[in-house]
Amino acid sequence: MAAELGAGPGPGARDLRLRGVTKRFGDFVAVDNLTLTVTQGSFFALLGPSGCGKTTTLRVVAGLEEPTAGTVSIGDEDITRSRPYKRPVNTVFQSYALFPHLTVFENVAFGLRRRGVRGVEERTEQMLELVELREYAGRKPAQLSGGQQQRVALGRALINEPAVLLLDEPLGALDLKLRRQMQIELKRIQTEIEITFVHVTHDQEEAMTMADTIAVMNGGVIEQMGAPAELYENPLTTFVANFLGQSNLIMTAVLDTSGDTLVLDCHGQKVGVGRARSHTQQGRGWLGVRPEKIVASAAGAEDHADVNVLTGGVVSDVSFVGVSTQFLVRMPWGQELMVFEQNTGTRSPLEYGDEVDLAWSREHAFLLDAEQDARAGMVREGDS
C-alpha cells in the first residue's frame, strides 16, 4: 500500500535515520547532535520532560523546523531540506489542528485531495471505519468530543499512508480514562497498518504501554534507548532510573569486582549486584533498586540466603493504595527507602514503627555512576 509513495523492497527499506541532528534557537541548544534509527514499522517513543528537545526533534522530522546541523533520511532518501508537503511524513498535532470549516469527512480526505489520487471517497470511508467515526462523517470538528477529534486527527494523517507517522503528545488533552482507551486503540491501529509511529510524550506510562522502543531524552540528548522493560530494569543513568517509574538510589562503595557479582559496601552492610547491570566498576556508585522489588519483613524473621539484605530499617510511613501498600522505611543512615507490596493478603501487614529487614534478588539491582545527581528526572509535584 505504500507503493505509490515509492517504497523500496522489503522491510527496513524505509527506516527513519537521524544523523548528528542539532537544532539551536539563538544560544539555546534544543537538540544536541542526535543520532538514531527508527526501524520501519516500529512504534518508537521519544520520552522526556518538557523542554528536553523531543518536540523539536519531531518538528525537524516533519520539516517544520530546519536542523542547524545533521541530516534526516527515510530509507535512502535525504529529506533534511525538503519542504514539509513533499515528505512522506504526516503528523498528529498536539492540538489536533483540525480544519474547523471542513467536515470530518473532508478533514480526513484533505491529504488525498491535495495529492490528486484516485478513489478518495472510498479510501476516506475505509479510514473513517478504521477510526470508528463513520456516523460522524458529516459533522464539523467543533461538534465532536475530545476523543473523537483525536481520532479525526489520527485518520487524517494515516490515510496518506506515510512512511512515518509523527504523534506529538496526541493524548495530552484527554482525561485519564479516555487516554488509557486511546493508548490501546493506537497500538491496535499501528499493529494493523504497520506504519512507523514516532510518538512524543512526557508520560512514561504511555510510552511504556505502546512503544516497542523508547528513547529517553533529556537536555537535547538521548540518555538511553531500548525496549521498555530493558530501560525499566536496567537504567543507565539516574535520570532514566527516576523518570521511568521510581527508584531507590543508595550511595555505595565498590569493594570487590573479581566475580560475576560486584560486592558493594552499603553503609556498612555488604550487598551484591550483577556485573551486566553495573555501569560503574570502581570507587563509589549509586545502588538502585525498584520499590516493588523489595520485600520488607519483620527484623530477623526470615532467612535471606542468596539475596541482598539491608537490616535495621524502621517503617516510617504506610500508605494503602488498594492494589498495593507503599511503605517508607527509614534506614540507619537516615535515608528513607520506598517499598511497594502487593496486597495479596497472604502476609501479615506491617505497621508504623515496625523494625524490618529489606531484601531483594541480586539480579534486580543496578549500579550507576556516583557523579550523577540522584534526584535527576524525578517527577515534581504538579507535573502530569
Added chain:
Amino acid sequence: MTPPGRPPVVDGENPRRRRYGWLLLVPGMLWLVVFFLLPTVQLFFTSLYDPSGSYEFGYAMTWRFQNYADAVRDNWDLFVRSFLYAGITTAVCLLLAYPLAYAIAFKSGRWKNFLLVLVIAPFFTSFLLRTLSWSAILSDQGPVTSFFQTIAILPDDGRLLATPVAVVAGLIYNFLPFMTLPLYASLDKVDPRLIEAAGDLYSSPFTGFRKVTVPLSTPGVVAGTLLTFIPACGDYINAELLGTTRQYMIGNRIQAAFLRERDYPVAATLSLILMLVVVAMVVVYVRRAGTEKLV
C-alpha cells in the same frame, strides 16, 4: 438556596433571570424606535406625498406610488453609477486590504499594534478634510497629475480631478480601513498551526492559503465588503469634492433634493429605493457567501 416546596432549578433556568433578561434590550430598542423606525415610517409617508406641493405651501398626502416609478425613470443613471462606483471601490479595497491585513496578522511581529494604529490613523482627521486634501493632491497642478503626465499615462492636457478615477480613488481611500479591520480580525483568529497542518498534508503554501486561510477569513471578507459597499453606495462627499455633476452619485441627488431643492417627496422616494435595493443585494450576497454555515 431553594425556597421550601419548590423544586431546585438549574442555574441557567433561573426563572427570575428569564423574566428580567429582556430588560437589557429596552434602551437599545427605544433608541432604534425613536431614531430609526419612526423616521423611516415618516420617510415612507413623505415619499407618497403629491409632488406638486412645496416646502413653503405644504404637501398633500395622496398615496402616490407613481412617485417611485418617476424617481427610477429620472435617476436610473445615477443609481447605476452609484452601484458601479461602490462595486469597483469594494473590489479594489478587498485587493488592497487583504494582503495588508494578512501581513499585519501573520508577519508583523511586535509591530502589529503600531500598524493597526496606522490603519485607523486617518479617523483622527475629519472625513471632509481628508477628502478636500485629496482634491489638492489630484489637482491639475498637483504632483500626481504632473507625474502621470511625465510618464505619459496621462496626456499633457489630461486631468485626474473631476474624473471618475478621482471619485473612485477617494472612495477607496476613505473606506479602506473599514475593509482592513474586519479582515484583520478574522485573519488574526486563524490558528497558524492549521496552516502548518495543511503543509503537513501535502499543501504547498499557496494551496494551504487557498484551502485553509481563505475559507477561514470569509467572515471578515463578508463583513468588510458590506461595511465598504453599503456606505459607498450612499456616499456623496467624494463625488461632490473630487468629481463634477457628470460623476454624481445617487447620494448627491438625494442630498440636493433634501437640502437645496427642498423637494421632499423625491428625496424620500430616492432614499427608500436606495435602501431597498441595498438590502436586497446584501441579502442575496450573504446567502450566497453562506456565512451562517461558518463556525
